[in-house]
Amino acid sequence: MKSTQLNLNHCKAAQALLTQSIRERNTDVAIICEPYKPIAGSGWVASKCGKAAIWSLKSPVQEVRAANDGFLRAKINGITVYSCYAPPSRELRQFQTMQEEISEYARDRAPLVIAGDFNAWAVEWGSKETIARGTILLEECAALDLGLANDGQELTYCKAGRGSIIDPTLLSSSLYRLTTWKVSNEFTVHFEMHGRGRRKQQPKTTGRKWEDNNLDEETYTESLRHAQWTWATELANDIARQLMGNISEEEHLATGGMSKSAT
Known part of the structure; x- marks a missing residue:
């Protein structure tokens, strides 16, 4: 098409x-x-x-x-x-x-x-x-x-x-x-x-994936409690990156180094 x-x-x-x-x-x-x-x-x-x-x-x-x-x-x-x-x-x-x-x-x-x-x-x-x-x-x-x-x-x-x-x-x-x-x-x-038979490389990475069914609500809540937002000076995407970092760190500590996120 x-x-x-x-x-x-x-x-x-x-x-x-x-x-x-x-x-x-x-x-x-x-x-x-x-x-x-x-x-x-x-x-x-x-x-x-x-x-x-x-x-x-x-x-x-x-x-x-x-x-x-x-x-x-x-x-x-x-x-x-x-x-x-x-x-x-x-x-x-x-x-x-x-x-x-x-x-x-x-x-x-x-x-x-x-x-x-x-x-x-x-x-x-x-x-x-x-x-x-x-x-x-x-x-x-x-x-x-x-x-x-x-x-x-x-x-x-x-x-x-x-x-x-x-x-x-x-x-x-x-x-x-x-x-x-x-x-x-x-x-x-x-x-x-195109039709079948014509192949490209795998899609570019378009962001990080998270497995919703593995969400640890206690870990997530703890990451929010430790987050310190400076809304007047930080851009929204910086805040998002900080939150993702906090979640990853809390997961790492809670699981003894085994992360629940998937890339």
Whole structure:
């Protein structure tokens, strides 16, 4: 399945070029953020806010769920596809709620494609640093067993001479191994999921996994008691790293050196 991923930034000309490009490339599905306007005809679905859309050019769209807060999902050819847009103005708590809602449905529903403009920085997809949004997204990826398709070398968005890499493409492991991914000269992401026989390397590590059924509530509570937060001066991702470190240390002491976490 040939797919295209792009933020149109509400630009009429960009949407016209996209329409031409996907027809020339014989694209099956377009995952779009900030479209100029809906495309007439069948196969176009969008979030209730209209800022995230999926355009299926060849196959019927099934099981559509359009959310108010910037994402929608649809099932196409047996694959659950998410288009997501989280503007920079969205508060961290709202961003986390959005990701939790995505995860709630996506769990145990592989194969998955989760793509869009999250305005999230993480070194895993080429950013200079990992911010709180990036940490939340990476933890979600680990929980859902998703691989990061981005190579971290190419900009996925450029405007007025400035570029960024804030448009990750996340795939279930089964799809990742069968997918090629690249950024075109128009800063449009193209990826294609092939049939059997074509294999890639294992997915990039997208964060640390924790075995929920092994959670020691006493250890977790003790780690929180020892944590000392300086909310005015520490970033949220630094706080998250401190908490994870405390949990690991408490587990290590409680189990005599045998950790309950899985990487």
